[in-house]
Amino acid sequence: MSPMSAGQAVQAGFKNIRVYLDGEPAWRKAGYPTYAGYGFICQGNNVIVDLRSAEKDAVARIPRSVSMPFATFADVMDEIPVKAPVVLYSDKEDEMLAALKMLRENGYKKVSLVEDGYRGWKHLGGRLVKGPVVTEVNWKRKLAPGEVSIAEFEAAMEDPSKAIILDVRTIEEVKVGKLPMSRHIPLDQLCSRMDEFFATIDGMSKDQDIYVHCTTGARAEMAYKELQKNGYKNAKYLVAEVSCELDDCDIEE
């Protein structure tokens, strides 16, 4: 995208143009902070963390903030789901940077800061709220197009008439355990054997609801796209940690 924008700036007559081709991911990987925009702070599907003391938080905070004072942040940060986008703020720059580093080192990929922290927010004229502190993280991921919720998936496990549950893990993984009612085809065979495979299922049609799972959701998403491409328009995929032993499986966010 950036080379194209740069090309348009060339067209407009700008003469001093550079492109940071490695972009935002490289900036993050180098350990440098990134910042959240106003709209995302106000309304994003995220966790807003106030690193200041609980006393300060109670007096004035950014709406929806969860209070996690920096002194104890290391002990409580794992209450934040690792997949949640997180926005941190404090009135001390070094605390924000340290908390950002801790989260990123622990696998949080979407962490950003409020620019210039609490002071920056006030300076922007951002809304503040007061009242008893909130310490409980209450975040639910919004489903992406084609995703099935864990609840819907589990309902289909109870009632097989709801959907075909399709396991696309490897043969080795399935040997360790699988969902009792699921059908299995490894992802790498799905493309070449899709029609042959579905032909073995009674009453199968292209309108059939199909819920695909693997161990994390990565392969399930690929399988979902293949199914869609081949006209199985009611296929969906599960993004969740699925681990099985015999016919006992754990499904976790």
Add this chain to the structure above:
Amino acid sequence: MQKMLVRLLPFLVVAVFGLSGCVQPDSQFGSAAKPVAVAKKVTGPVFKGRVVGKSMKAKTISVQVGKGKKAHAVLIKFDQNTDGIEHANKGHGVIVSYEKQGKDFYAKSIRPKLAKMPKGTSIIQTADLKKMIDNKEDFVLIDSRPAARYSQSHLPGAISIPVCEMQELMGLLPKDLDAALVFYCGGPT
């Protein structure tokens, strides 16, 4: 007649941009800013596109190929003989040299697809950009990604001009054409 065309050219270019949207950012710079990077030659069939999925367990990558309505993902297998699997990262552009085995595609080699740079621009690395920001140099940093991505996480001091809205938001850029601009997005795609 030729003169006429030359005078019309900027307008034609604008028209092309207006229509092209942002589906294939690396292929349409208009005629005055020709791509300069030349891809190395490969023999045999290739898929060019963006990696949309990768599974080390299934040894499969999925690559989005084609433009507009024809865009679709292909599933490609790889194994220990596949060259350059480290280049297959989600979101990155790749050129996959493959062979067909039955109905399946096998990747022989995977190379990064480098973005084509418009003439008159140069690339800046992380360390140099960091220096410019730390030294508070006078320049405008522009995030070309969709506004939602900017809002979730952007570089310090960056402004948001999504590539598709460049024409409408050109007014956000300085009036001085000698002003230093740095554009970035979500990585080399």
